[in-house]
Amino acid sequence: MMFKLNLSILLLLLCSVNTMAQDPRLLLNKVLVKLSQAKNYKAEINISVDLPYIKMMPINTKLYFKQKDKFKIDTKSIAILPKQGFLQLNMLLTDTANYTAIQQNQQVLNGVKTSLINLLPNNDTGDIVLAKLWVDAKNQVIIKSQLTTKSSGTIITEYTYGLQLAYGLPDVIKFIVDVKKFKIPKVLAGDLNTTKSKKVEKSSGEIVVILKNYEVNKGIPDSTFQ
């Protein structure tokens, strides 16, 4: 009797482990399906930049997106975004056939249980060398991503969700980017009389994008993206 009970418990545990250690592709697929629900959306965004070598005030502008890769920031103001910004993650998720997904351990980020999935490219022709995704399995959204690229170094992205959780659309995106040391001739810069240049210690910075007033699946003409 005892043995049967222990076996049942063991089997239950094994099933649980199996359930928890589900195929990472399946999880990513669920995330993708969720994101695909938003065929198009626009949102008002506020972009704040805290990068070495760059000083600018936060700007308010509009963002437009349409499946599968139409994206536009509608701004006359100068906005700075990471090169590996909004689109790349979406494209990455749809291209998972070109990557091997490896489930890593589970981590808790900001009080949320996440599954860490590593994506390794199957060939070395692409720009991305390694992608790490922290996925909230319960809500099928990505809480954090870390993309290591050949051209842009490492970019870490943190997502915070709110009203648009159902579509997997975040309220806040925080990008942590590497910035190379800035060097430009004094004559081009016009600092003719500056003999001492300030030393900048940091080599990385943040770009925080706050999204609000989403309008999802209301229709956006293609002409908007021209």
Place this chain on the structure above:
Amino acid sequence: MLLKSTYNELIKIAYKPRSFIGIGGLIIIISIVLFAMKVDGDLYISLITGQFEQSLTFEGTILNGNLIAFIIIQMLIIHVPLLIAFVTGDLVSGESAMGTIRLLLTKPVSRSTILLSKFLASCVYTLVVILCLVFMSFVLGKILFGTGDLMVLKSDGLIIFQEGDINWRFFYGFAIAFLSLITVATLALTLSCFSENSIGPIVATMGIILLFTIIGSMDVPIFDNIRPFLFTTHMAAWRYFFDDPLNTTNILYSVAILVIHIVVLLAIAFYKFNKKDILS
């Protein structure tokens, strides 16, 4: 009598061919720059943003009238003083060379009034040059390239000013640029009092500006003590208005140095002009 004398001086400046050469040259240079930026402005922008484009992208209208105006002013900071000196260096010595100084100084107007009127006329001419610069770079730039945020390139990074935060910076920037050009005009006028020909004061003025600029840009400790007092160090003070945060101490210091230069140079000019024997 000061008003009438100043009016006379303005007429003389207005009718002198060299005045038009100066302003005409400015218009041509700026037109060429505007054309070049219209054709290849994006390439110029990439020189600035290229430093960051490995990890960042820049959205929005970077190449706009505000940036064009900034680039033009920065480009012409060496050239415009020459145009000013070209006209103001001739105000006294040109009269000596022409012989009209004899007639002028036998009129019932004090020499101080005559010199002051020449100074005021040179200020008006400088203002006309600045306004021409403003119109060609700022107004025409905005017509051709539109408006937008201003990206200012410094040797230690970028500052991006939002559109609504720019006009007042340009206004004060132009004001301080005007003050620095008045300093150049005063220098040329003062040197003009010591000469009987036009070329000498003009060449001397440019030579002094060049020498002081070289001293100001050399990283030699021996010059560290004199650099803050050279007027050329403060000729680019208009750029302080494109700093964030605004360094009001630097701005006020630059204004003070320029004003002191103007006052001292004028004092020398007045002394020399009142004392000199007219032998030509």
Place this chain on the structure above:
Amino acid sequence: MSTQEKIVEVKNLVKNYGSFCAVQDVSFDVYQNDVFGFLGPNGAGKSTTIRTILSLIRPSSGTISLFGSSLPENRNYILSKIGCIVEKPDFYKYLSAQKNLELFAGISGKNIKKARISELLEFVGLNGREKDKVSGFSHGMKQRLGIAQTLLHNPDLIILDEPTTGLDPQGIIDIRNLILQLKNEKNKTVIISSHILAEIELIANRMIIIDKGKTIVQGVVADLLNSQEIIVGFTVDVVEKALLILQKSVFATGEIVVQDSIIMINTSKENIALINKLFCDGGIGVSSIETKRKLEDYFLKLIKA
């Protein structure tokens, strides 16, 4: 001494340029309605003196008063009553004749209307050329424009520094007539400097001759030039014999100088015929007789030097 009002009073004027003394202790007076001749060779100090009066040059010492007011304290008041041409009349070449006059009219201290400018341009014979740039003017035209400029504000004293330089004979006559007109019809006082005695003689009533910065002679022209004593030059065939005859005569009291075959003797007009008869009676052939006024001779020597 004239009982007229003293317009110009220069006392012990000195001007040094370093160790060089351009004007040494020059004193003279100019009276109302005078045409005052200022004579001297080039470099004598005429221009320096005139420029000092016009406050273009600061004197090293001495006093200058005009219209009862001293320089430099009352400079503007004095200059408002003076019209002048100093050396050659120079104008703004890139401006028209009219524009030039308008500029100078504006700072003359008086309200001068455009009609006055037109009137003066016509007076000096430049009507029809008022819009032309001065760069295209001949020297004579500039001189005439200079005269117009001088008269713009109807000055009491007119100072003309070598006004006939570079003019053709008609131009010289025109200037001369103008000066006489200013004196006689307009009751102006004129100071005119020149190195040509004949010119001054024709128009000036008083004059001063300076050389190397010093006063040589000054006074009323009639007194200075109409002196009875003259220099007479006899061109003779036998100089020694002629000299012997002269020395035995009563005319030997005068200064006698021999230059080649010319015997120059200081004497009076009345003695010319008598000396000629003496030579003829002594068998001396006289081929020519030349007379010069003593002052003119002296001045010519200065010029040649």
